[in-house]
Amino acid sequence: MISAIELSSDIGLVAVGLLTTNILLGLLVSIGYNPTRRWPRRRFKLFTFHNWTGYIALATATLHPVVLLFSAAAGFRIVDVLAPITSPSQPLVNTLGAGGFYLVAFVVLTSYFRHAFGFHRWKQLHYTTYAAASAFFIHGLLTDPELKNRPVNWIDAEKVFVEVCMLLVASGTIWRVIHGRRRRHAP
Numbered sequence: 001m002i003s004a005i006e007l008s009s010d011i012g013l014v015a016v017g018l019l020t021t022n023i024l025l026g027l028l029v030s031i032g033y034n035p036t037r038r039w040p041r042r043r044f045k046l047f048t049f050h051n052w053t054g055y056i057a058l059a060t061a062t063l064h065p066v067v068l069l070f071s072a073a074a075g076f077r078i079v080d081v082l083a084p085i086t087s088p089s090q091p092l093v094n095t096l097g098a099g100g101f102y103l104v105a106f107v108v109l110t111s112y113f114r115h116a117f118g119f120h121r122w123k124q125l126h127y128t129t130y131a132a133a134s135a136f137f138i139h140g141l142l143t144d145p146e147l148k149n150r151p152v153n154w155i156d157a158e159k160v161f162v163e164v165c166m167l168l169v170a171s172g173t174i175w176r177v178i179h180g181r182r183r184r185h186a187p
């Protein structure tokens with residue numbers, strides 16, 4: 001049977017996949033990509049998908065550390081999940097994960113109430129996504145999924161998954177910046 005630590009690790013990986021999808025969809029929304037006129041040439045509400053992947057990712061990222069509370073081997077208490085600075089293993093790396101989580105929660109909440117901020121202020125707040133992504137990517141790469149403080153195995157399948165997600169977000173962001181600049185300089 002799968003242990004709570006393994007389950008938590010799998011849920012963490014799903015959260016990374018969902019947040020990556022969410023960021024890539026957000027980048028497409030920001031350039032006004034039209035899936036009806038271009039690929040996949042179907043009516044497809046990008047904005048709705050972007051919102052829902054955000055909500056589901058936040059729920060998944062919440063579940064990931066909560067599952068650890070059900071493992072006697074992990075030895076995590078509620079305080080170690082809320083503020084992992086004194087958590088049993090890799091406290092610094094876990095604190096980075098918690099930071100990523102709080103930042104994702106901030107982005108989702110401010111987006112839900114975006115009308116209260118006005119577009120310009122909300123957009124500025126929304127850039128917090130990049131800080132959140134940096135935190136959860138580093139956390140996902142540096143944690144030992146067995147909680148044994150082992151050095152990172154960079155070619156382990158789970159770590160390769162996180163590396164690919166990080167690469168996708170980095171390339172999407174660079175592409176977005178170049179695309180935005182070209183549009184601004186267009187005659």
Ligand code: HEM
Pocket residue numbers: 005006008009010012013015016019061064065068080081082084094097098099100101104136139140141143144145146147158159162
């Ligand atoms: C309160 C917040 C968090 C805490 C306390 C925490 C804690 C941990 C711990 C103890 C591990 C190692 C054991 C395990 O694999 O379960 C871990 C791994 C991991 N976490 Fe988190 N985490 C938090 C937030 C996040 C967030 C927001 C994400 C991503 C969206 C994330 C993604 C991952 C990934 C991908 C792994 C590694 C899985 C692997 O290599 O197999 N975590 N986390």
